[in-house]
Amino acid sequence: MTPAARLSAAIEILGHILDGDAAEKALTNWARGSRYAGSKDRAAVRDHVFGALRCKRSFTTLGGAQTGRGIVLGMLRAQGVNPDEMFTGIGHAPTPLTDEERAQGDTPEGNAALDIPDWIAPQLAASLGDDFTAVCHALQKRAPVFLRVNTLKTNLKQAAIDLAGENIQTTPHPLSPTALEVTENPRRVHLSAPYNDGRVELQDAASQAVVDLLPLRPDMRVLDYCAGGGGKVLAMAARASASYFAHDANPQRMKDLPDRAERAGASVTLFEPEDVAASGPYDLVLCDVPCSGSGAWRRSPAGKWEFKPEKLDQLREIQAEILTKAAGLVAPNGVLAYTTCSLLDAENSEQIEAFTTGSDWKCTSQTRFTPLDGGDGFFCALLTR
Numbered sequence: 001m002t003p004a005a006r007l008s009a010a011i012e013i014l015g016h017i018l019d020g021d022a023a024e025k026a027l028t029n030w031a032r033g034s035r036y037a038g039s040k041d042r043a044a045v046r047d048h049v050f051g052a053l054r055c056k057r058s059f060t061t062l063g064g065a066q067t068g069r070g071i072v073l074g075m076l077r078a079q080g081v082n083p084d085e086m087f088t089g090i091g092h093a094p095t096p097l098t099d100e101e102r103a104q105g106d107t108p109e110g111n112a113a114l115d116i117p118d119w120i121a122p123q124l125a126a127s128l129g130d131d132f133t134a135v136c137h138a139l140q141k142r143a144p145v146f147l148r149v150n151t152l153k154t155n156l157k158q159a160a161i162d163l164a165g166e167n168i169q170t171t172p173h174p175l176s177p178t179a180l181e182v183t184e185n186p187r188r189v190h191l192s193a194p195y196n197d198g199r200v201e202l203q204d205a206a207s208q209a210v211v212d213l214l215p216l217r218p219d220m221r222v223l224d225y226c227a228g229g230g231g232k233v234l235a236m237a238a239r240a241s242a243s244y245f246a247h248d249a250n251p252q253r254m255k256d257l258p259d260r261a262e263r264a265g266a267s268v269t270l271f272e273p274e275d276v277a278a279s280g281p282y283d284l285v286l287c288d289v290p291c292s293g294s295g296a297w298r299r300s301p302a303g304k305w306e307f308k309p310e311k312l313d314q315l316r317e318i319q320a321e322i323l324t325k326a327a328g329l330v331a332p333n334g335v336l337a338y339t340t341c342s343l344l345d346a347e348n349s350e351q352i353e354a355f356t357t358g359s360d361w362k363c364t365s366q367t368r369f370t371p372l373d374g375g376d377g378f379f380c381a382l383l384t385r
């Protein structure tokens with residue numbers, strides 16, 4: 001496909017996303033109907049679509065229309081490319097611009113320039129303080145690819161050598177002693193031997209840094225109360241040879257966990273939701289709660305635009321409920337850990353404040369990472385009685 005044909009594909013896919021399709025579904029549907037597109041084409045189209053979604057508001061303003069075509073037009077203007085060079089109508093290129101299209105479009109300002117929805121901007125600004133603008137700009141850019149080196153099977157140096165042997169270049173990242181940032185050929189990771197035999201896992205560096213903060217010891221019973229796919233529990237299992245248990249209100253979310261654990265050489269016992277209440281006490285209970293995902297909006301940019309005030313209220317209720325239930329499973333001298341991938345105080349420090357007020361729990365540490373630290377935004381609070 002020519003560069004312009006790839007833009008036509010992005011215009012079509014963005015149109016489906018604007019009509020309500022999930023980004024992955026729209027991309028898959030397009031790829032199914034476009035057998036002529038090779039892997040490089042698919043990767044380039046995907047990059048256009050995700051790049052456009054990260055900057056949807058500013059590109060729409062620049063392009064002058066809330067359509068796939070308007071967004072791509074804005075994207076080219078933002079990149080300093082003359083759109084007439086791409087919108088030629090030749091071959092599979094987008095049709096030439098009309099005079100009206102050439103005339104429309106404004107310079108984005110304020111929240112539009114930062115690609116942040118107006119309703120969330122004040123909360124985000126209050127939560128991030130002086131870092132607000134820089135974090136919004138970071139969320140407009142593509143996230144780095146990070147690996148967690150599984151220390152049950154190898155070490156950082158050896159993993160880097162083995163990956164380099166498959167032409168995947170990496171560099172250690174200061175956020176965590178187990179983190180490697182992939183600097184060349186990130187798309188090869190899935191095919192590589194170190195990935196397929198569990199020597200490395202895909203995991204954001206700040207997600208690893210959060211696990212580094214947990215006070216793990218080999219003699220502990222540890223419960224991951226919101227285990228999902230198991231990213232955190234597997235990272236914990238590699239750090240200390242404790243006894244690990246996993247629970248999720250939606251057990252389907254844990255369906256890959258047994259295979260992942262086996263591949264990683266880790267042992268994790270899974271609970272059905274009805275069995276967890278009687279399974280305590282634990283020395284450490286981790287609540288990696290469902291949240292806005294605002295710390296990871298550069299990875300899942302559609303989430304930035306779909307997130308709504310009602311959803312935030314609903315999540316805050318669930319987060320408080322999880323804290324209360326999980327606290328009942330912690331041994332008298334045990335630790336309750338609360339983590340999110342949110343940048344919002346409403347889901348972070350304010351939840352901890354509300355939980356500890358009038359209870360016998362006290363917060364011993366709170367740590368927040370933002371994309372300015374290199375990884376995604378994450379929050380971790382440790383609580384004891």
Ligand SMILES: C[S@@+](CC[C@H](N)C(=O)[O-])C[C@H]1O[C@@H](n2cnc3c(N)ncnc32)[C@H](O)[C@@H]1O
Nearest residue numbers: 226227228229230231232249250253288289290
């Ligand atoms: C942020 S994700 C967990 C990610 C996972 N810990 C990881 O590192 O891969 C949050 C999880 O909480 C689960 N969840 C939602 N409500 C819950 C509840 N009331 N109790 C326990 N888990 C819940 C969701 O199904 C989801 O899998």
